[in-house]
Amino acid sequence: MPLDITLFGIQMPTLLPIFVVSAVVQILLDRVMSDAGIYNHVWHPGLFRTAVFICLFTIPCLLIYR
Amino acid sequence: MRADNARFPLTTFPWKRTLQEWLTIDAPVLIYMAKTIIAALLALWIAMKLNMPDPRTAIFTVFIVMQPQSGLVFAKSYYRVLGTIAGVGISLVIIGMFSQDPLWFITFFALWIGLTTAAGFKYRNFQFYGFVLAGYTLCIVALPVIETPLEVFDIAVSRFSEVIIGIMSATLVSDIIFPRRLLDSLITSEQERFHNILSTLSDPKSVFATFDDANPSVSRFSNGVVGLNAIRINSSFESGSDRKERQHYQYLNHEYMNLSTTFHSLKSIIAAIKNHEKIEVLSALERLYTPIASVLKTVPETLLTPEDLENVIRNLLVVKNTIQECSESELKRLKELTNSEEEDDFISAAYLIGRLLTELHNHCATYLSLLKHRLSGNAPRELSRIVRFSTHTDNVLVALAALRGSGVLLLTMLFWIWTAWPYATLTITMAVVIGLLLGTLPSPLDGVKDFFKGALIALMVAALYDFYLIPAYTSDFLTLSLLLAPTLAFIGWMTTKPKLPIFTFGFVFMFMSQCALDPYYKIEPTKFLESSLAALIGIFFGGLAYLLINFWSCSLTQRRVAKILRRQIIRLCEGPLTVERSSLESTGRDLVQQFSTQGRLNMRSSRLVFEWLLSTLEIGRAILTIRRSLQRLYTQYHHSSIDTALESIKEYFESPSVLGRNELLTALHKSLQDLHSAQMPSQKGQMKRIKTLIVELALIRTVLLNSATFPVVTEDSCH
Numbered sequence: 001m002p003l004d005i006t007l008f009g010i011q012m013p014t015l016l017p018i019f020v021v022s023a024v025v026q027i028l029l030d031r032v033m034s035d036a037g038i039y040n041h042v043w044h045p046g047l048f049r050t051a052v053f054i055c056l057f058t059i060p061c062l063l064i065y066r
Numbered sequence: 067m068r069a070d071n072a073r074f075p076l077t078t079f080p081w082k083r084t085l086q087e088w089l090t091i092d093a094p095v096l097i098y099m100a101k102t103i104i105a106a107l108l109a110l111w112i113a114m115k116l117n118m119p120d121p122r123t124a125i126f127t128v129f130i131v132m133q134p135q136s137g138l139v140f141a142k143s144y145y146r147v148l149g150t151i152a153g154v155g156i157s158l159v160i161i162g163m164f165s166q167d168p169l170w171f172i173t174f175f176a177l178w179i180g181l182t183t184a185a186g187f188k189y190r191n192f193q194f195y196g197f198v199l200a201g202y203t204l205c206i207v208a209l210p211v212i213e214t215p216l217e218v219f220d221i222a223v224s225r226f227s228e229v230i231i232g233i234m235s236a237t238l239v240s241d242i243i244f245p246r247r248l249l250d251s252l253i254t255s256e257q258e259r260f261h262n263i264l265s266t267l268s269d270p271k272s273v274f275a276t277f278d279d280a281n282p283s284v285s286r287f288s289n290g291v292v293g294l295n296a297i298r299i300n301s302s303f304e305s306g307s308d309r310k311e312r313q314h315y316q317y318l319n320h321e322y323m324n325l326s327t328t329f330h331s332l333k334s335i336i337a338a339i340k341n342h343e344k345i346e347v348l349s350a351l352e353r354l355y356t357p358i359a360s361v362l363k364t365v366p367e368t369l370l371t372p373e374d375l376e377n378v379i380r381n382l383l384v385v386k387n388t389i390q391e392c393s394e395s396e397l398k399r400l401k402e403l404t405n406s407e408e409e410d411d412f413i414s415a416a417y418l419i420g421r422l423l424t425e426l427h428n429h430c431a432t433y434l435s436l437l438k439h440r441l442s443g444n445a446p447r448e449l450s451r452i453v454r455f456s457t458h459t460d461n462v463l464v465a466l467a468a469l470r471g472s473g474v475l476l477l478t479m480l481f482w483i484w485t486a487w488p489y490a491t492l493t494i495t496m497a498v499v500i501g502l503l504l505g506t507l508p509s510p511l512d513g514v515k516d517f518f519k520g521a522l523i524a525l526m527v528a529a530l531y532d533f534y535l536i537p538a539y540t541s542d543f544l545t546l547s548l549l550l551a552p553t554l555a556f557i558g559w560m561t562t563k564p565k566l567p568i569f570t571f572g573f574v575f576m577f578m579s580q581c582a583l584d585p586y587y588k589i590e591p592t593k594f595l596e597s598s599l600a601a602l603i604g605i606f607f608g609g610l611a612y613l614l615i616n617f618w619s620c621s622l623t624q625r626r627v628a629k630i631l632r633r634q635i636i637r638l639c640e641g642p643l644t645v646e647r648s649s650l651e652s653t654g655r656d657l658v659q660q661f662s663t664q665g666r667l668n669m670r671s672s673r674l675v676f677e678w679l680l681s682t683l684e685i686g687r688a689i690l691t692i693r694r695s696l697q698r699l700y701t702q703y704h705h706s707s708i709d710t711a712l713e714s715i716k717e718y719f720e721s722p723s724v725l726g727r728n729e730l731l732t733a734l735h736k737s738l739q740d741l742h743s744a745q746m747p748s749q750k751g752q753m754k755r756i757k758t759l760i761v762e763l764a765l766i767r768t769v770l771l772n773s774a775t776f777p778v779v780t781e782d783s784c785h
Contacts, residue, residue: 035310044242044245045245046136046241046242046245047241047242049241050238050241050242
């Protein structure tokens with residue numbers, strides 16, 4: 001994957017669209033997990049949520065910058 | 067806590083109680099202060115590290131969205147992002163299209179500000195913040211680049227990135243470090259409300275005594291519907307809040323609204339019966355109510371366990387099954403003693419008691435279901451229907467807000483053009499902020515004064531930082547943080563004080579715009595003084611707008627509310643039948659809540675308005691039920707007098723007069739007589755419908771006869 005991509009004629013770092021996509025995925029995942037009651041069994045839901053987001057965001061980032 | 071107290075006598079462990087008190091009262095404030103410092107410095111550090119041109123925007127954003135409860139932070143941030151996106155977008159459009167044409171530029175600017183002010187006024191909760199930010203962002207993006215329009219894209223991108231940095235640090239810190247869930251505070255208030263209901267209803271005196279201010283439990287019965295709904299909405303942004311629990315709260319709120327309307331109608335009818343000294347009716351009603359009160363008396367004062375509640379529900383069900391027979395036997399006895407009017411009184415009051423019982427039973431069942439859901443995760447009650455909380459905002463108020471927003475913008479634009487002062491853009495920004503932010507306060511002028519005080523003090527503090535502390539003691543980010551920390555902590559502490567919100571906001575706004583938090587120190591005394599002066603003039607202009615466009619008085623408000631409520635009844639008489647009772651109730655309550663904060667009503671008039679609302683709700687609901695029953699009634703049982711009665715209700719509320727009231731009463735009486743004298747149908751469903759018609763018509767008649775409070779302005783209660 002290239003480090004920069006062009007969207008609608010604007011050049012931007014690939015991290016930006018990745019961030020947006022992983023934020024959307026995170027929101028959907030969060031909704032599913034809270035309805036399934038997973039957060040009731042987690043010690044620190046906020047930390048867990050943040051950690052999940054960091055995983056979602058960094059895995060594609062690492063793939064790009066490898 | 068309770069168990070501990072029982073085991074150990076308190077005197078031996080005084081420190082334990084002190085510690086507990088410290089943990090519940092003082093510790094959260096300290097934690098919150100620490101959280102704001104961390105979030106603010108994190109945002110500042112990231113913004114400086116990424117070489118943003120204006121790190122102040124990031125740290126300012128942190129203070130805008132920071133709240134003690136996590137859910138509030140998320141809700142505010144969400145709307146702030148949306149507002150910023152809208153503001154940045156519209157700035158690009160306006161600058162791109164009209165930067166060379168002052169007339170069109172100012173026109174569109176004023177339109178946008180008017181639009182955002184109006185929308186911010188119309189929408190509740192933090193949606194309001196979204197619109198405030200949409201207006202504010204246009205000011206901070208478009209105005210600085212008016213001389214050099216080509217820079218607009220850079221400015222837009224950097225302001226947007228700084229806002230995002232601020233929001234991310236605020237949300238991250240408040241969700242990770244000692245998060246305080248909004249849902250927990252919701253549970254506490256719901257618990258309090260539920261206990262309040264049970265204790266109020268367990269005492270027959272609170273139902274049968276006349277209205278008095280000495281009985282606080284009764285007036286407490288009506289508060290908090292709108293507020294709790296707002297908390298529920300904001301809590302949906304938190305981690306681990308599940309849909310089912312929130313649905314339960316929605317139901318509880320809805321049931322509570324119904325319950326309190328029934329309670330108040332019952333009370334007003336009973337008060338009227340008492341005034342006319344109809345002792346037989348009163349004692350019959352008291353006999354009817356006694357079993358309910360005695361069931362509720364068995365409820366323990368302390369924490370309610372699901373087993374206790376199950377017991378109560380079972381007993382309530384027993385009473386509910388027998389109450390119909392009881393009321394019929396009482397009615398038979400009354401028939402020998404009294405005339406038809408007292409019969410109507412009894413029928414409607416007994417019906418209300420029955421309804422109160424049914425609604426109480428439902429409310430208890432939902433609460434039990436919530437308790438079980440929280441304890442074990444399986445709720446016995448299936449909540450499939452969605453209850454909506456509808457809102458209503460008066461268009462006159464909205465139009466007034468829009469006028470004020472656009473007006474103040476045009477005024478400050480004129481000031482800018484006439485003086486040709488480069489710093490006048492700050493005046494415009496400040497005036498717009500004042501217009502947007504303080505418009506929804508009960509008394510905006512006092513708010514402007516508070517804002518001004520906060521801004522003045524912030525200027526002094528900022529001057530201290532700019533010209534002494536920062537140049538003398540800072541060499542790197544660490545020293546800057548150490549220097550800033552006390553002020554940031556002070557701001558955090560002020561946010562937790564409920565009395566100082568506008569003062570704090572003025573302080574934050576001014577401090578963050580004047581403090582030298584640039585990547586490289588660059589501050590000049592002239593610039594500092596000129597920009598501060600411009601901002602203070604802007605506050606002055608904003609206050610002027612509130613002073614000038616403010617012809618909203620108490621009696622005008624009363625007239626307006628009365629008109630809206632009357633129109634609601636008229637609409638129910640002829641409009642579609644799809645209106646839900648929940649939307650009827652929530653709209654009315656939201657409306658009255660808004661008018662009593664906006665329309666500067668005094669205590670007496672706001673109480674009057676509330677009573678109008680309750681009688682409107684009762685009559686409106688009765689009209690809906692009558693029309694629905696009529697629809698399903700066979701034509702041979704259909705009396706034309708009922709249609710006449712509905713028609714005269716409509717006429718009366720279209721143009722209220724004494725004559726119209728008498729006509730309406732005769733029409734109601736006629737239709738009731740027709741129904742009483744007619745042959746009862748043999749089919750069970752039809753008979754039930756006829757009975758419903760009798761009850762509802764009698765109820766409307768009783769409410770009309772007895773209640774002195776209608777959405778009709780008769781006397782001036784404003785003075």
